[in-house]
Amino acid sequence: MKFVVFGEQRRLGLLDGQRVMDLAQASATYRQTIGLNDAQWDVSLSSLQGLIETGQRGLDFVRESAERLRGTDEPGIWSDASGVRLHAPWPGQRFALVGSNNANHVATAFTNMGTPRTVEEVYETTRRGAPSGFWGMARPVMGTGEQIRIPSRAKGLFDFEGEPGLILGKQGKDIKAAEIADYVWGVTLVIDWSIRDEAWPPKPYSPLMPLKNFDCSKSIGPCIVVGEICPSKIQIETYVNGQRKQSFNTSEMIFSFGEVLEQFSRDLTFVPGDVIAGGTGAGTAIDQTVPNVDGSWPRDLFLKPGDNVEVRAEGIGSLFAEIVA
Structure with missing residues (x-):
């Protein structure tokens, strides 16, 4: 998996071929789709550092979300990679x-x-x-x-x-x-x-x-x-x-x-x-x-x-x- 930080709001994304998935938007949609509440997924995917801190559980959740939503056309989830600005994928630590x-x-x-x-x-x-x-x-x-x-x-x-x-x-x-x-x-x-x-x-x-x-x-x-x-x-x-x-x-x-x-x-x-x-x-x-x-x-x-x-x-x-x- 390839993770990027993109857009004016510096959102966390998954680079999937020529597209970028907005992980915060995708995770919210995926939770609703499978009936998973926030208490069952207590770490937001709105930041790179947050994803890293979730460890393997976070990576598994991203992978499942991407597979489930790969064919969706719901607005806000997918963007053309050539049309978004990439920022430094730096977690903010040392x-x-x-x-x-x-x-x-x-x-x-x-x-x-x-x-x-x-x-x-x-x-x-x-x-x-x-x-x-x-x-x-x-x-x-x-x-x-x-x-x-x-x-x-x-x-x-x-x-x-x-x-x-x-x-x-x-x-x-x-x-x-x-x-x-x-x-x-x-x-x-x-x-x-x-x-x-x-x-x-x-x-x-x-x-x-x-x-x-x-x-x-x-x-x-x-x-x-x-x-x-x-x-x-x-x-x-x-x-x-x-x-x-x-x-x-x-x-x-x-x-x-x-x-x-x-x-x-x-x-x-x-x-x-x-x-x-x-x-x-x-x-x-x-x-x-x-x-x-x-x-x-x-x-x-x-x-x-x-x-x-x-x-x-x-x-x-x-x-x-x-x-x-």
């Missing part, structure tokens, strides 16, 4: 992002910056430690088709990172890597918009991560796919102005989603609706840039006003953005 989690991405960056490293070296060295990352604190979280404003402090070094995203559906802490399947609710796509610091090697993370946290610095969507895609086998591609820049698979992650969740959840409770982005692959502006002879960085590969960025994955769809000043 956003955790993994850093430096693709050996090809890291090795390419170091090599182009003048300190050659092989993919194998990066993988082995990184595996000796633990997953690292940061919290995405900025709001709003953007959806597909939205404009992303380049921060004034970017100074020509504004970059993109297409990433896989997991939405958690279960509360827990001190979670073991082998238990990851019990905690995954769905998968989606993420773009981590980044300001780059013209220094190499990269400076240590700042606690507030100002290069990663600014208005509109995270995009998510176009939908959340539940029960149809294996998180460890997602092929992701990123295009800038129609030219493919990234092509990588989640199977290439240095640390799996399970290992990441095990590290991040030590003494810290994760809750339904939390999002974990798994890190990006090679092809970003930072890892493809070769410094000039004087050590300065050329700006030609970084994003500029008017650029279009699209992240794609089969089975999930396309997360699109327009870059503006």
Whole structure:
């Protein structure tokens, strides 16, 4: 199943082929059809977070509603997908992002910056430690088709990172890597918009991560796919102005989603609706840039006003953005 947030009122929908089902309207109609009262179904399907918190019971109810109402022409239940605006399918909880989690991405960056490293070296060295990352604190979280404003402090070094995203559906802490399947609710796509610091090697993370946290610095969507895609086998591609820049698979992650969740959840409770982005692959502006002879960085590969960025994955769809000043 594919869930979206759509329309002016940001309603929760089920994407079914070329149509979108309004789940709040559909659930009310379905309850009336089968004689189910509100006390028997005590969680509204008016929000994404509400659906996630109902767990499997909510998914079963949505599936039954869709099957029963698939052929109905009752007004308000179905809309043409091409005629509705999609918003960020973000539950409103926390956003955790993994850093430096693709050996090809890291090795390419170091090599182009003048300190050659092989993919194998990066993988082995990184595996000796633990997953690292940061919290995405900025709001709003953007959806597909939205404009992303380049921060004034970017100074020509504004970059993109297409990433896989997991939405958690279960509360827990001190979670073991082998238990990851019990905690995954769905998968989606993420773009981590980044300001780059013209220094190499990269400076240590700042606690507030100002290069990663600014208005509109995270995009998510176009939908959340539940029960149809294996998180460890997602092929992701990123295009800038129609030219493919990234092509990588989640199977290439240095640390799996399970290992990441095990590290991040030590003494810290994760809750339904939390999002974990798994890190990006090679092809970003930072890892493809070769410094000039004087050590300065050329700006030609970084994003500029008017650029279009699209992240794609089969089975999930396309997360699109327009870059503006």
